[in-house]
Every structure is written in C-alpha cells, then in structure tokens.
Amino acid sequence: MTSGMMRISAAAMALTTAVALAACSSDDDDDTSSSSSFSDSTATDSFPVSVDTKFGEVEVKEQPQKVVALGWGDAEIATELGVQPVGAVDWLGFGGDGLSPWAEASYDEAPEIIDSQELDFEKIAALDPDLILDVRDTGDEDTYNKLSAVAPTVAVPEDADGFTTTWDKQVEMISTALGESQKGEGLVTEVNARITEVKDAHPEWSEKTGTVLAKTSVEWAAYSAGDARADLLQGLGFQPNKEISDLTKPGEFYVSLSEENADKADSDVVVGFPIMLTADELTNDKTWKRLTAVKDGHAVVADEDLANAISLGTPASMLHALDLLVPQLEDATE
Known part of the structure; x- marks a missing residue:
C-alpha cells in the first residue's frame, strides 16, 4: 500500500x-x-x-x-x-x-x-x-x-x-x-480544567458506559481510546465499552462493525456520528433504532459543527465541543 x-x-x-x-x-x-x-x-x-x-x-x-x-x-x-x-x-x-x-x-x-x-x-x-x-x-x-x-x-x-x-x-x-x-502547558491546563469541571458536576456519569458510534455509507464503526472523540467522552467520566475496547487492534482508533454486530457498541449513552451522511440517514437507520440506548432516549446525534469540533481535537475545538456536547449529554442521561 x-x-x-x-x-x-x-x-x-x-x-x-x-x-x-x-x-x-x-x-x-x-x-x-x-x-x-x-x-x-x-x-x-x-x-x-x-x-x-x-x-x-x-x-x-x-x-x-x-x-x-x-x-x-x-x-x-x-x-x-x-x-x-x-x-x-x-x-x-x-x-x-x-x-x-x-x-x-x-x-x-x-x-x-x-x-x-x-x-x-x-x-x-x-x-x-x-x-x-x-x-x-x-x-x-x-x-x-x-x-x-x-x-x-x-x-x-x-x-x-x-x-x-x-x-x-x-x-x-x-x-x-x-x-x-509554557504556552502549550497553559492550553492543556485550560482544557483539562474545563473537562474536570464538567466531570465533577456530573458524578453520575462515572457509573455509565459511553460509546461514540459512527455510520458511513459502507459501515458502522465505534471509536476507541486514542481518538479525540472517545477520549473526550471518557474524560468526562463515562466508562469505555469493554466489548469495543477488546475488539480494538493495537495502533487503531476505531473498530469496524457490520449491521449485524453494531449492537456491540450499545452502552448507557451512545453518541452517533454520521460521516458523509445526513443526521436523518443515521437516525432513520434500522440498526441505529434497535440500539437500547436509542430506544430509551439515551443517545446524542452530532451535527456537523459538533462532529468537526470533537474530531479536530485541538484545544480550541475541544472547548467548543464541550459547549455543544455537554447539554446534550445532560439531556441523554436524565
């Protein structure tokens, strides 16, 4: 290759x-x-x-x-x-x-x-x-x-x-x-302080699992530790989905899933990422609908702004992603 x-x-x-x-x-x-x-x-x-x-x-x-x-x-x-x-x-x-x-x-x-x-x-x-x-x-x-x-x-x-x-x-x-x-340390400190602030305000999140699940035109995939999306969710206190962690190969940051085994990504909270698709194409998909988290109202679907912010993973984008994501996570965990 x-x-x-x-x-x-x-x-x-x-x-x-x-x-x-x-x-x-x-x-x-x-x-x-x-x-x-x-x-x-x-x-x-x-x-x-x-x-x-x-x-x-x-x-x-x-x-x-x-x-x-x-x-x-x-x-x-x-x-x-x-x-x-x-x-x-x-x-x-x-x-x-x-x-x-x-x-x-x-x-x-x-x-x-x-x-x-x-x-x-x-x-x-x-x-x-x-x-x-x-x-x-x-x-x-x-x-x-x-x-x-x-x-x-x-x-x-x-x-x-x-x-x-x-x-x-x-x-x-x-x-x-x-x-x-020194400037770099300041940027990291600012983001971590914001993450800690949110985490401390929601201690109940530490008792819940969370997965970031993406859908493309050809496959489903769940993000793992090492990816900015999964890392941010875990930084806020959510526990990783063990099945996804176990399936992740060394050096990779996501696990490809078929329609049949996409439910391995089911968690207490699922954050959906449509990639090169509209949000409706994700939410109307039968595979998405059968997830327990979706049925119970414990799912978040990222729009383009949130998806880009959380994906880019720079300090500025992390802070912007938090502003967008946290209220949605609060709604999803009520």
Missing part, C-alpha cells in the same frame, strides 16, 4: 462530511497563495530543543521561522501557540486558511494549503521550511524519510501510528518544538 493510500485509509474514519472529503482531495486552490512571511512568535524557551518521536529524537537547533504543519490539527495548534505556518493541511475542509470557525488565532498571510492525501514533497520543499510538523498522522516511515530530507520533522510519538496521537501529547510535542512549552 502506498503512503498516499495509507493516509486515505487511516483518515477516512476521521472525516466528518462529504465537503471535508472533497476539500482534502483538492490542491492548488486559486484563492490560496504561498506565504513567505516568518512567524511573529518570540519563543520563550531556549534553543536547541529536542522532541522524542517514533523515529528517534529530533533536535530543533534554532527558533523555527518557516513551519509547515501537515498532521491532523497541527497547524491550528501552532497558531494557538502564536506561530503561523507557511504551509498547512485543511483536513476538515474549512476553507480559506484552514482554521476552524471557532479558532481564536488567525493568519496575517494565508498559508499554502497542501493536499492531505497525496503529499507533494516538491511543493513542501519549495516553501523552504526549517521545521515540519507531522505529529498526528499515519506514522508512515517512508513519508517521514522524505519529509526529514527537506527539514527536521517532528513525527508521531512512539506507538501512535494511524492518527492515534492524543491531543495533549500533540500539544506538548508541538509546543516543545516551537519553543513555547
């Missing part, structure tokens, strides 16, 4: 709308220009800094001036830390500069948008980066070797292939590489 096909396969279950999939396969949009401006960030850490990755320790000798961010959510995290990448991937097809609608950071000059599925290494090299971020991605060694030949590349951490880098580890690695570890 080529590295491009690996990226397509691994990312398919992470995409949330047909628009997003179309945007991910686009390239060289007319309204997106290459940025040659340096970051305005003044790093607070002393260089050189080192980051441990799957492929060994990566040393960043000087404060990066031209960063290319390729991993899922890497670019948005960089901007939250005050660094504006010159190249970025718009994984969820937000358009424009690729940032989510709820991101507080912005660009002075839009980055070059890079195709997510078939990386153009010549295009990346033409941006003359001094650092490449590929922290939440497939962990493909061939891709890493090609990128590291262009510039120092911070890839996935050990045992985090297939987009399973946790959101807080992602922030830690990126902030370290950019010399902004």
Whole structure:
C-alpha cells in the first residue's frame, strides 16, 4: 500500500462530511497563495530543543521561522501557540486558511494549503521550511524519510501510528518544538480544567458506559481510546465499552462493525456520528433504532459543527465541543 493510500485509509474514519472529503482531495486552490512571511512568535524557551518521536529524537537547533504543519490539527495548534505556518493541511475542509470557525488565532498571510492525501514533497520543499510538523498522522516511515530530507520533522510519538496521537501529547510535542512549552502547558491546563469541571458536576456519569458510534455509507464503526472523540467522552467520566475496547487492534482508533454486530457498541449513552451522511440517514437507520440506548432516549446525534469540533481535537475545538456536547449529554442521561 502506498503512503498516499495509507493516509486515505487511516483518515477516512476521521472525516466528518462529504465537503471535508472533497476539500482534502483538492490542491492548488486559486484563492490560496504561498506565504513567505516568518512567524511573529518570540519563543520563550531556549534553543536547541529536542522532541522524542517514533523515529528517534529530533533536535530543533534554532527558533523555527518557516513551519509547515501537515498532521491532523497541527497547524491550528501552532497558531494557538502564536506561530503561523507557511504551509498547512485543511483536513476538515474549512476553507480559506484552514482554521476552524471557532479558532481564536488567525493568519496575517494565508498559508499554502497542501493536499492531505497525496503529499507533494516538491511543493513542501519549495516553501523552504526549517521545521515540519507531522505529529498526528499515519506514522508512515517512508513519508517521514522524505519529509526529514527537506527539514527536521517532528513525527508521531512512539506507538501512535494511524492518527492515534492524543491531543495533549500533540500539544506538548508541538509546543516543545516551537519553543513555547509554557504556552502549550497553559492550553492543556485550560482544557483539562474545563473537562474536570464538567466531570465533577456530573458524578453520575462515572457509573455509565459511553460509546461514540459512527455510520458511513459502507459501515458502522465505534471509536476507541486514542481518538479525540472517545477520549473526550471518557474524560468526562463515562466508562469505555469493554466489548469495543477488546475488539480494538493495537495502533487503531476505531473498530469496524457490520449491521449485524453494531449492537456491540450499545452502552448507557451512545453518541452517533454520521460521516458523509445526513443526521436523518443515521437516525432513520434500522440498526441505529434497535440500539437500547436509542430506544430509551439515551443517545446524542452530532451535527456537523459538533462532529468537526470533537474530531479536530485541538484545544480550541475541544472547548467548543464541550459547549455543544455537554447539554446534550445532560439531556441523554436524565
């Protein structure tokens, strides 16, 4: 399997709308220009800094001036830390500069948008980066070797292939590489404080199991630990579905389910994710209707806004997802 096909396969279950999939396969949009401006960030850490990755320790000798961010959510995290990448991937097809609608950071000059599925290494090299971020991605060694030949590349951490880098580890690695570890710690603290606040306000959730269940046009799938969606639900106190945990293979963040065994995802609370489908196509499906959680009114169906926010998994998107999700979970657990 080529590295491009690996990226397509691994990312398919992470995409949330047909628009997003179309945007991910686009390239060289007319309204997106290459940025040659340096970051305005003044790093607070002393260089050189080192980051441990799957492929060994990566040393960043000087404060990066031209960063290319390729991993899922890497670019948005960089901007939250005050660094504006010159190249970025718009994984969820937000358009424009690729940032989510709820991101507080912005660009002075839009980055070059890079195709997510078939990386153009010549295009990346033409941006003359001094650092490449590929922290939440497939962990493909061939891709890493090609990128590291262009510039120092911070890839996935050990045992985090297939987009399973946790959101807080992602922030830690990126902030370290950019010399902004203190800002990174602040972002993680803010999100964790909000999660703890919600969890403490709902102690009854710790006695309930919760599953995030997705439906595409071809299959059902339940998300597992290591995915931002499942991790957030468990962070709020819900216990993982043991059957789904047991079925999850090492290095994967979801379990494919057939219509016949989709009820393995049944839990005290089920959060439904329609992927490249409408919400009605999920809620009208006979498989969805037969779940006990659905029959008893203990299910939540994510709309596009919530699906994108919880899927992106950056600090800003996590906070936005909490604002949307918590009231729905409260209704579902009454």
